[in-house]
Amino acid sequence: MKRRDFIKKAALSSGAYITAPYILPTGRLFANTGTRKANHVVFVLFAGGIRHQESVGKQFLANQGAPTEGNILNNMLSGAAPNNFTNIYDPWSPILSQPLTNFGTLYQELSYSQGPAAHYNGHTVAMTGNYTETGLNLIENPEFPTIFEYYRKHSDPNYSAMNAWWISENLNPYYTLNYSRHPLYGSAYGANYLHPQTIFGNEGYDQLSSLTTYHQDELAQINSIKQLLDNNFDKNADQLPGIKNTVDDRERIKSFIQNTMESAANGTLEVASPGNNYNLLTGDLTTISAAWGVLDEFTPEITVINTFNSDVCHDNFSNYLRLMHRADYGVGWLWNKIQSHPELADDTIMICMPEHGRNAIPNNIVDANGLRAYDHSIDPMDTNSRRSFAIIAGPSGVCTQGQVLGSQGNPAADAIDVVPTIADILGFKEEIPDYLLQGRVWTEAFI
Secondary structure: OOOOOOOOOOEOOOOOOEOOOOOOOOOOOOOOOOOOOOOEEEEEEOOOOOOOOOOOOOOOOHHHOOOOOOOOOOOOOOOOOOOOOOOOOOOOOOOOOOOHHHHEEEEEEEEOOOOOOOHHHHHHHHHHOOOOOOOOOOOOOOOOOOHHHHHHHOOOOOOOHHHEEEEOOOOOOHHHHHOOOOOOOOHHHOOEEEOHHHHOHHHHHHHHHHHHHHHHHOHHHHHHHHHHHHHHOOOOHHHOOOOOOOHHHHHHHHHHHHHHHHHHHHOOOEOOOHHHOHHHOOHHHHHHHHHHHHHHHHOOOEEEEEOOHHHHHHOOHHHHHHHHHHHHHHHHHHHHHHHOOOOOOOOEEEEEEOOOOOOOOOOOOEOOOOOEOOOOOOOOOOOHHHEEEEEEEOOOOOEOOOEEEOEOOEOOEEHHHHHHHHHHHOOOHHHOOHHHOOOOOOHHHEO
């Protein structure tokens, strides 16, 4: 059984927005699960649109009229760093002794083959395994089920939402991706959602400490209102459809939020920065630190993490490189923490993938270093925005180690493949109706 009372460590891992755990609907039959490859999956949606050139292409400033090339993602990818940083970013030493790709397969050419290369679309594709034409400003849950819903509907009934977490930026509409509006799935099978940055530092603590007090000290008043409503309507709260939570799980999360807020306020959190230096944290590193808090505390079986800072490439190419380099450090830091955990080590597969690429042609914005900015296009003809990559890493007895697949013009995988691959890792792929998933399992990535 999963541990229920793992020793609490102070870790950055909660937010003003959190969807409490759901109780699985009663009376539902659960399908038998298949053979698992691992019991935990961590999926990092790496940054807000990453150009192929500066990432796996290792071209650094080569596209800015400079001859300088080199690898700035030195925790994820192999290859020497640029020799001349030209004051673009302050390089951090790798935290991993060898790059993440050595522990699995690098799909160095992966296709985002349909629909607009926009953030909501890209996240929806990665988390549902289906392409969408949804517009940028639509704030609603996706049409197709998310990986969280597949996991919770087609796995053992003991696998509550405590085993499924969505940790992301709150920029609309990302918080809606913890479940879909599909009639056969929906909120009853959703994941816990956290927006960590709202509680980091004193400002977040001041804002949310009152919320914690409200939950603890005024719970009797809330229950009185609930009882009044229950006595005056045909159905009580536990009979209504949608999101529900068990008392035990609610109390665990409440305690977890309180502990992490206090740790954030007094500066004792363990965070993803060199020397545990809070001044070096970016928003992405805060989110990754939050993810570790969740993994350490609850050991969920599926965790999806959104990093987003590198979207500044729209108007600041220098900062884009710096933040992408920092996010890479966070991925390496998280991998190290997982390997040091008594339950997660040797039983976790990590997948890293940008939600899409960026344009080949720059826009008209030039930063302070004279470097040109790049957008990501919703134009279906922009092929560079459709170039992406992925890394899938895990235990040596499970994942093929050090494999590199794909080349320009010959992608080895597609963005819609991630959901069926995760479902296969956790043993429930065959229980999902075929018409819901068009992608394939990355069988070549496994022993």
